[in-house]
Amino acid sequence: MRADRLVSLVLLLRRHGRLSATALARELEVSTRTVLRDIEALSAAGVPVYAERGRHGGFALLPGFQTELTGLNHDEALALVVAGSRRGAQAFGLGGALASAMRKVVDALPEGYRTSAAGAVQRLLIDPGTDLLARRVVPEEVPDSVVAEIRRAVFAGHRLRIRYAAANQPPEWRTVDPIGLVTVREQGYLLATREGADRTYRLSRVLAAEELDEPAQRPDHVDLDQAWQERSTRFREGGDQVSVLVRVHPARREDLVGTALGVRSEVTDPDGWSRLDVTFQDSRHAVWAMWQLATSAEVLAPDWLRAALHDRAAEIAARYATST
Structure with a gap:
C-alpha cells in the first residue's frame, strides 16, 4: 500500500508541479506527517523531490524528471471498470482506488493529450453533491473494510459471513453464497443465495463481513442484469404493497x-x-x-x-x- 502511495505522490507532483503537504495529504487521504515521511523516503530512493518555502511554497520535482511507474494494481483496474459512474466506485468502496488509477492514466497520456484532458476536466462536472434546489445527495456510508471483504468473496467465489441488520430486526450473522454487487441510486446491494434461496442485502446494513475458505455454491456464469430485474419484479409483486x-x-x-x-x-x-x-x-x-x-x-x-x-x-x- 505504501508503494502505491509513493507512486501516487510522484504522479501528483508531476501533474500539478508543486503542492503543499496539506494538499498532498488531502489527495492521498493520509496525514501530513505521513506525507513528510513519504517525501523523505522518495528522496532517499533518489527521486529528485525538493521543498520550496514561502507563502506559495510546497514540494516539487526537478524539471524534466520522468517515471514509468504507471502500472495499475487490481483495485485500480477494477475502479476503472466502474468509472462510468463515480458514485458506483464510491458505493463499492473503490473511490480512493479510482482517484489513484486516474492519476496513473493521465500520467501515461502523451503530453499534448494530457494538457487537453486537464483542460477538459475543468469544463465537466459529473454527479455534484447537490441538485439545483440545493438538496444534498447523501450516499450511504459503508466501511471500506466491510466492502473490501465482500468484494474479495464475490471475486474469489468464496462463501461469506455477514452480520446483517434487516429493517426493524436485531443484527444477526448469516452465511451466504455471494453472486454479485449492484449499485442503484447511491445504494449498493449484494446479490446472494442463502440455503439455495435468492437473497438481496443492502450494503449499508452489513455491519461486518468475513470471507470464508469454502467455495460458494453458485453458477460459473451469471447475467447480473437479468438477476437484478427478476429480483426487482418479485420485490414489487410481494410484501404489503x-x-x-x-x-x-x-x-x-x-x-x-x-x-x-x-x-x-x-x-x-x-x-x-x-x-x-x-x-x-x-x-x-x-x-x-x-x-x-x-x-x-x-x-x-x-x-x-x-x-x-x-x-x-x-x-x-x-x-x-x-x-x-
Whole structure:
C-alpha cells in the first residue's frame, strides 16, 4: 500500500508541479506527517523531490524528471471498470482506488493529450453533491473494510459471513453464497443465495463481513442484469404493497411515477390531468409519496389514504393557525 502511495505522490507532483503537504495529504487521504515521511523516503530512493518555502511554497520535482511507474494494481483496474459512474466506485468502496488509477492514466497520456484532458476536466462536472434546489445527495456510508471483504468473496467465489441488520430486526450473522454487487441510486446491494434461496442485502446494513475458505455454491456464469430485474419484479409483486388511484397534474406526473413501484393503468382526463392506478411498497410509502405532491395530486382511493393525508394537513394547518 505504501508503494502505491509513493507512486501516487510522484504522479501528483508531476501533474500539478508543486503542492503543499496539506494538499498532498488531502489527495492521498493520509496525514501530513505521513506525507513528510513519504517525501523523505522518495528522496532517499533518489527521486529528485525538493521543498520550496514561502507563502506559495510546497514540494516539487526537478524539471524534466520522468517515471514509468504507471502500472495499475487490481483495485485500480477494477475502479476503472466502474468509472462510468463515480458514485458506483464510491458505493463499492473503490473511490480512493479510482482517484489513484486516474492519476496513473493521465500520467501515461502523451503530453499534448494530457494538457487537453486537464483542460477538459475543468469544463465537466459529473454527479455534484447537490441538485439545483440545493438538496444534498447523501450516499450511504459503508466501511471500506466491510466492502473490501465482500468484494474479495464475490471475486474469489468464496462463501461469506455477514452480520446483517434487516429493517426493524436485531443484527444477526448469516452465511451466504455471494453472486454479485449492484449499485442503484447511491445504494449498493449484494446479490446472494442463502440455503439455495435468492437473497438481496443492502450494503449499508452489513455491519461486518468475513470471507470464508469454502467455495460458494453458485453458477460459473451469471447475467447480473437479468438477476437484478427478476429480483426487482418479485420485490414489487410481494410484501404489503398498496394500490392507489390518483389524479396528478401533468407537470408532476414523472415525480409520481418515479416514486411508485409500478403503474398498473393510466388515462388522461378531459382537463389534462392524468389518472393513474399505481402501487407503493406499503402504507407508509404511499402517504409519504402523495404528501410530496401537495395540491398537484389528489388521491381518489383508498379512503384510508385520503383520511391520512387530511389528518396530516389538519395538523399542519393547526400548527400555523396562530403566530408565535
